[in-house]
Amino acid sequence: MNDELKYLLGRTVQGKHSRRAFLGRAGALGVSAAMANTILAGAARAQEPKKGGLIRMGMQGGESTNTLDPALAASEVPFAVNMTWGEMLTDVDPHGNLDMRIAEEVSSSPDAKTWKFKIRQGVEFHNGKTVTAEDVLATMQRHSDESSQSGALGIVQGIESMSAEGDMFTVTLASGNADLPYLMGDYHLIIQPNGGRDDPAAGIGAGPYKVVVNEPGVRHGFEKHANYWDDRIGHADQTEILVINDTTARVAALQAGQVQMINRVDPKVYGLLKKAPGILVHATPGRGHYVFIMHCTAAPFDNNDLRMALKLAINRQEMVDKVLGGLGSVGNDFPINSAYPLFDDTIEQREYDPDQAAFYYKKSGHDGTPIVLRTASGAFPGAVEAAQLYQQTAAAAGIPLEIKREPDDGYWSDVWNVQPFCASYWGGRPVQDQMYSTAYLSTAEWNDTKFHNEKFDGLLIAARAELDNAKRKSMYAEMAHILRDEGGLILPMFNDFVEGVSDTIGGWESDPNGELMNGRAHVKCWLA
């Protein structure tokens, strides 16, 4: 292999070049695509994990009010912290497949109503106790019973009954759900001894690392759990999460080598940081998206022509370029993208069309008074700017928008889900069913567009119990069409996770499930 090819290969494995760029350059050097692919696969395999050392992550999204109780985890740092010491029944791998964790096997009845999870033998909690099906049962009960305060309550409330027998944990649902194993991977549902009833915030779990230091809002320190069952992850001896909410300080800490990974690199510094020596910046397409939501039940948004006018009056590409700095992709007014399993990529992309928008606006018979759009800088990063861009493009179609800037404080309690037209965001869910069930089913608690459509609901319920993937895919496509053309959701963009990683880190993999490799970058990577 000549030197240039070797150099290219090194850069590609490190992530400085895309795979496609490597194949192109290799082709220019006279290497066939098939040959280049083989070389690349070999080089990637050659990166063997190394054990030992201390990995530090600097993260935004932690406060001194954080707790270790998984039921109350909401922001990024508690999420990553819980992923360090805790483990769920199942997980979703970067390719969207089910990853069996505490459950070793899962099987269901043909109607997808009864699910049996076989609990892995010999998994040990940090307090030395062995994980049993009773612990799993107690955990699920704590999250779903009538006194539950859990953020996962919406996910587990479809459960009719549960039982534990030997090493088998059985769930019976009120109606069939083919995605239940995915739902059990929700980050709140960490298995705790006796379900965490004794002390929910003890931080005792069955994850790869034990909690050593817990200073909320400052730092969280961990050391390896010696009896952890899976040696494919947890390579470092110790790991630490430092809470660095200030963007500049976070980037400086990475540059100075104090931390090896950071989340939330500002798109404004993306280009500059990429050029910094010893640092790789990864933009990972995810399922998270930024939205403007209209209540389909409130005037004037109860008129589908007006909703259509507003959907056509937004310039999606401009938003991706200006608000996300190009680090994202355009949305199509339904909350699903190619990061989801069973995504139909043939659905036509909606474009900015001021003439059509003007046509629908006229057809709706709106009286021409300004339509109030509420936004706040905390609604999503760049929400105020995005609203202003929207105001401009809508004005070009003759639709008057009035931007009302709300305080961040209390935005989620007083504006979102209360006011008829506002900016918001969604983090995405591992499967389509969960995303639709969370926010678009008529009866969903967080139906923030007040969308009520019998056909849509019927399809959602039917698809949930459908085990044939081809049929399921076409059902989801039909639902996407309904939501796109009749829903109250304006979805201009899906945002990428943008993260900075030191080149001393090996094993980085892009994971659409969540930021920093779904909160496990420090657990899955190693010090190269």
Next chain:
Amino acid sequence: MHPILKLVTQRLALGLLLLLAASALIFIGVELLPGDVAQSILGQSATETALRNLREELGLNEPALTRYFKWLFAALQGDLGTALTNGQSISKAVGERLGNTLFLAFWAALFSVPLAIVLGLIAVRYRNRWPDKLISGITLSTISLPEFVAGYLLMYLFTVKIRLFSPISTIYSGMSLGEKLSAIALPVMVLVLVVLAHMMRMTRAAILNVMQSAYIETAELKGLRPFVIIARHAFPNAIAPVVNVVMLNLAYLVVGVVVVEVVFVYPGMGQYLVDHVTKRDLPVVQACGLIFAAVYIGLNILADVISILANPRLRHPK
């Protein structure tokens, strides 16, 4: 009773009343904010049931007045309670944070106060000549620079360009004093730059005021060196206003450094308070608010006592 003792007792009694008033104001302020703890904790993922259960457990369903008096009686017995958000003991958490804040304030004060006073003396000695103008120019520019800009500049210089210090100032138990000092070097520098000008200008102005007096002229005619005149004869008579400004700045170093804490990721009281205000965690906000108020009141009493001791005329009120 000794007049100073009497004054201190009176001031302390008044201070306690002020603290009570402050606690009522803080309570009302937090109550007026939209949303409550339960909503803030669960955020966008709150369901009605989860909210209801959480409110029940945190005792938020009781009327506001009942909650206030419950808190007040517990606090009077020395029980600050636990944080609503994460159930941690407030006295323990606040104790650690307060220790960190005082540590940072102590080192910033140790450098800034003597430096400010010496610079003030030098400025008077060479008044209206280049050293005076240089000192005033530099200190006035550093006070005009927002704290975070100064912080970022120093961070860029000393952590990215010259890798002398760490950009993260997080300190924790188990670090040696040397490690801690190296960690807080940058925030101390920023704080010194921020508080320097105020104290320096006050020292300069107060001494210049005294320099017009007849006894300074006498000292000059005796042939004393100008610096001795300023340090020995003028400065002691200018102490009262200088002490007042020094105390105000010390109070600021304890109470007002949240921006510096955020920029350097320093685990002090400011960030801790802001987090809990955001989450409407009333018991913690109360505890922090009262500590801050007590620091202000205490330092003001101290300033008054020192002024009186420094000026015999004030010891005998008419």
